[in-house]
Each structure stands twice: as C-alpha cells, then as structure tokens.
Amino acid sequence: MVISTDMTNRLAKLLEEERRKKALLIDEFKKLPKGELTIRKSAGKYFFYRGYRGKWTGIGKDSDLKRKLVRKCVLKNMIAACDINCRLLTKSIGLSRKTADLKRRNLHGITYERIRQLFPAAYYVYSEEQRNWMITGSCRNRFNEAGLKYVTECGIKVRSKSERTIADLLAARHIAFRYEAEFVTDWGSLFPDFMIMRNDGKIIIWEHLGLMDDAEYYRKACDKIERYRREGFVQHTNLICTYEEDIVSTERLNNIIERYIF
Numbered sequence: 001m002v003i004s005t006d007m008t009n010r011l012a013k014l015l016e017e018e019r020r021k022k023a024l025l026i027d028e029f030k031k032l033p034k035g036e037l038t039i040r041k042s043a044g045k046y047f048f049y050r051g052y053r054g055k056w057t058g059i060g061k062d063s064d065l066k067r068k069l070v071r072k073c074v075l076k077n078m079i080a081a082c083d084i085n086c087r088l089l090t091k092s093i094g095l096s097r098k099t100a101d102l103k104r105r106n107l108h109g110i111t112y113e114r115i116r117q118l119f120p121a122a123y124y125v126y127s128e129e130q131r132n133w134m135i136t137g138s139c140r141n142r143f144n145e146a147g148l149k150y151v152t153e154c155g156i157k158v159r160s161k162s163e164r165t166i167a168d169l170l171a172a173r174h175i176a177f178r179y180e181a182e183f184v185t186d187w188g189s190l191f192p193d194f195m196i197m198r199n200d201g202k203i204i205i206w207e208h209l210g211l212m213d214d215a216e217y218y219r220k221a222c223d224k225i226e227r228y229r230r231e232g233f234v235q236h237t238n239l240i241c242t243y244e245e246d247i248v249s250t251e252r253l254n255n256i257i258e259r260y261i262f
Contacts, residue, residue: 006174008096010262015089022082029075037069121174122154130176133197141180141191162210162247163193169253170194175261177206185231190224198261205233206240208247 035052048066049056059065115124126134148157152167156179163179170177176197183190183205194206205228211217225241233239240260246252 008093008100010258011089011093011096015086015093018082018085018089022079022086025075025079025082029072029079032068032072032075033065035069037066037073122171125174126176127199129201130197130199134176134178138178139182139189141182143191160208160210162208162244165247166194166206166208166242166253169250169257170196173257175257183231185227187227187230190227196261202238204238204240204261206242208242210244212243 033050035050038049038051038056040047040049047058048060050059050065050069059069147159150158150161150164152158152164152171154167154171156167158164158167158179167177167179178195180191180193181195183192183195192205193208196204196206198204207221207224207228209221212221225235225239228234228239235241238260240256242253242256246256
C-alpha cells in the first residue's frame with residue numbers, strides 16, 4: 001500500500017543518511033594519530049597514555065596529541081552507534097517491505113490495483129478522524145477573497161506562490177490540513193495559514209511569514225504568534241513558522257515536516 005511504501009522510502013532515506021554520516025566519521029578517524037587513549041587515576045590525579053603496538057607511553061604534556069586521541073575515542077563510539085543504527089534500519093526496511101507484501105497478498109491483486117486506479121490516494125490514506133475533520137472544516141477566512149489567486153494541486157485557492165508550494169507538499173505527503181480555517185480563541189478568531197491534524201490527532205499550526213520586511217505585517221505577525229502562545233501553540237513544538245528563504249528548498253520543507261508533523 002502507499003502508506004507502507006512511504007514508510008519504506010523514509011526508512012531508506014534515514015539509512016542512506018546514517019551510512020553517509022558513518023563514512024565521514026571513518027574518514028576523519030583514519031586521519032587521526034595511530035594508537036588509542038587510556039586514562040588512569042592514581043592518588044586523585046589523572047594520567048594520560050597512548051597505546052600503540054603493545055606499548056603505552058605517557059602523553060600528559062602533549063596537549064595536541066591528547067586532544068586528537070580524545071576525539072578518536074569519541075569517534076570510535078559514534079561509528080559503533082552508526083553501525084547499530086544501520087543494522088536496525090536495514091531490519092526495519094525488510095519488515096516494512098514484508099508488511100507491504102503481506103497486505104498485497106491478503107488483498108486480491110487485481111482489486112488492489114483497481115483501487116489505486118479508481119480512487120485518489122486521499123480517498124484511503126487518511127483516518128476517519130482526519131477525513132471528518134477536513135470535510136466538516138470550519139468557517140473560512142472571508143477577508144479579501146479576491147486575493148486567493150493561486151490554485152493548488154488539490155484544488156484549493158491560496159494567496160501566494162509560497163503557500164501553494166506548502167499546500168502542494170502537504171497534499172503530496174498525504175497530510176490532513178485546512179487552509180485559513182477559523183481558530184477560535186478567548187481573544188477572538190484567528191485564521192492560520194494551515195492547520196494540520198497529525199496521525200495521532202494532534203493539531204499543528206503552520207504560519208508562513210512571507211512579508212516580514214514590511215513593518216505593519218511584522219507587527220501583526222508578532223501579535224498573532226503571541227496569541228497562539230496563549231493558546232498553547234509554541235514555536236518548535238506545535239507551531240511552525242516559515243519564511244521565504246525556507247521555500248526555495250524542498251529538502252528544507254521536507255525536513256520541517258519530518259521534524260514537526262511525523
């Protein structure tokens with residue numbers, strides 16, 4: 001199924017990143033001095049030794065060598081951790097593929113393919129809670145409706161190319177969201193650019209702050225963020241704030257999604 005495939009792809013990406021990280025660590029490790037560090041304690045004092053070819057030499061006065069061997073010791077543990085992560089991710093990818101294969105075998109092959117042909121992914125990738133939340137929605141922002149000039153892949157209209165980029169990416173990642181839907185607070189209604197319902201039912205607010213060079217826009221944006229804070233929405237937890245420089249990189253947007261939504 002699509003969900004299983006997405007999970008496999010995400011795990012494969014993590015595995016690739018872990019292998020790349022390990023390769024960089026190994027490359028640095030090889031450039032450091034030969035031997036290993038041992039720290040001994042005697043009479044309340046610490047003594048530093050370099051072990052190489054069965055011989056241990058005191059290096060207490062050689063600060064540069066000491067630092068490099070300390071770094072080498074830390075790198076050795078980091079490489080070992082990468083090895084463990086790679087093994088775990090490899091096993092997880094195998095299990096994810098087996099799960100996908102099992103689901104396909106348990107569903108008549110032709111029916112499975114016809115489901116994908118006849119129904120859009122949005123028809124079956126969302127939970128009932130997410131579907132109901134998106135369908136029922138809430139009051140839309142009626143301010144300057146003429147400004148809704150940009151049509152997204154999923155058919156909704158937004159106010160800027162940047163918002164269209166975000167909306168298209170959310171839809172492509174099968175993330176349940178509302179655009180400029182009413183968010184009622186004790187201090188009146190707000191209309192977030194995007195409200196997102198995660199798979200666990202948690203609500204995330206995403207504001208794209210595209211005109212922060214404008215003094216009045218900046219003032220209103222700060223006021224809006226403060227009102228979110230009073231409602232328990234805080235940046236780096238359940239409030240996402242992006243800027244124009246974030247939009248130029250799909251990779252950066254995907255990293256934001258991975259960090260705060262999945």
